[in-house]
Amino acid sequence: MKKRNTIQRELVLNAAMELDHPSAEEVYNKIILTYPTISKGTVYRNLNSLTEDGELLKITVPDSADRYDTTLKLHYHIKCTKCGLFSDLNISYLSDIDKKISLLTGFKLESHEIVFKGVCKNCINQ
Ligand SMILES: [Zn+2]
Ligand SMILES: [Zn+2]
Numbered sequence: 001m002k003k004r005n006t007i008q009r010e011l012v013l014n015a016a017m018e019l020d021h022p023s024a025e026e027v028y029n030k031i032i033l034t035y036p037t038i039s040k041g042t043v044y045r046n047l048n049s050l051t052e053d054g055e056l057l058k059i060t061v062p063d064s065a066d067r068y069d070t071t072l073k074l075h076y077h078i079k080c081t082k083c084g085l086f087s088d089l090n091i092s093y094l095s096d097i098d099k100k101i102s103l104l105t106g107f108k109l110e111s112h113e114i115v116f117k118g119v120c121k122n123c124i125n126q
Contacts, residue, residue: 008042008046009050011035011038011046012046013046016070020087021059021087022068023068024068027068028040028044050068054072056068056072057072059113059115061079061115074111075088075093076091076114078115078118079115080120081118085120
């Protein structure tokens with residue numbers, strides 16, 4: 001795999017690591033604080049190439065923008081529908097489901113993603 005290590009790519013990866021499951025917009029907003037001349041296109045392009053090269057995971061989030069994850073191991077997420085809190089879920093990946101779906105469909109399964117939705121403790125207590 002060819003690695004394109006430019007300064008911009010490093011900036012984008014570092015910003016994604018410092019933020020918690022950021023959207024592309026949030027990565028861009030963080031970088032321009034220190035590098036005001038970087039373009040949105042450059043940030044988005046680097047996010048895509050980092051995802052293609054497996055250095056970031058892109059998570060599809062229902063009803064909102066995709067997010068980027070620096071935890072590369074398969075895991076699930078939970079989202080608060082009130083405040084938007086988005087975090088990792090500490091339960092093990094259910095590989096049995098992949099096997100079942102594979103048997104059912106004949107697919108060679110790669111993975112599945114789950115984002116649980118609900119109202120977080122803080123929002124319930126408000
Ligand atoms: Zn909440
Ligand atoms: Zn995560």
